[in-house]
Amino acid sequence: MERSTRQRLAIKEAMQNAGRPLLAQEVLDVAGQTVPGLGIATVYRNLKAMVEDGTLRQVVLPGENPRFELGNHGHHHHFQCNQCQKVFDIHSCPSDLAMLAPKGFRVEDHDLTLYGRCKDC
Amino acid sequence: MERSTRQRLAIKEAMQNAGRPLLAQEVLDVAGQTVPGLGIATVYRNLKAMVEDGTLRQVVLPGENPRFELGNHGHHHHFQCNQCQKVFDIHSCPSDLAMLAPKGFRVEDHDLTLYGRCKDC
């Protein structure tokens, strides 16, 4: 059975509170505030397990390390600013994507990232 | 000035002929047929340079190593099969994505990946 350790709770809390996708290192930085001595291996182990059970989802962008976000945050997409590189959530979604696939292909899901200038840049 | 070496030509040819995004290792496998002794470092150096000058584009998918494809292959998107994991090109494109961004954000580009079952799976 899964145990409730201080480390696991701190990592989950970090993910809950983050309003944006976090790098593994950022998770360590945040959760490490709550649990001094927290190891990066523990962070990786927990992130991996949470991705596998669907609690988290991986967000990957070209040339960057994987980020992690809540998996049940509802279906949404991302916007990366070409200027400041920050990643923002977008909660709207185009509805007509299935028709883009070639004949014979069944579309089950999709991923969309917009690039441009954020409000502040 | 940039020199035309056998290695560089073989790598470019591999990218031209690939009908799909290739892993660095796959580029080595293909170009290595033409240039025996070709080193993985040379492949990485050339891929990186080509991404920087826009000749190539990086295609990243969650949990996988980066792939590379021609950058001037026209704007297009990708479909990954949930069954066989292969990646296909999609040459159609939704046109109305700019409106998805929050107010104050300017959309300059976008990336779309569909997931599902390919024709053969």
Next chain:
DNA sequence: ATTGCTGCAAAAAATTTGCACGAAA
């Protein structure tokens, strides 16, 4: 003849794993 490019091997960077100990249940 220059000097950019390559291969090799070592170095970095990112992630995973083995193991003994500590802590949930």
Next chain:
DNA sequence: TTTCGTGCAAATTTTTTGCAGCAAT
């Protein structure tokens, strides 16, 4: 008390870099 989870360090895996020699101009 049982055994899962953790920290640490070592091992992998992926990518980058230093350097001496080779090759394109």
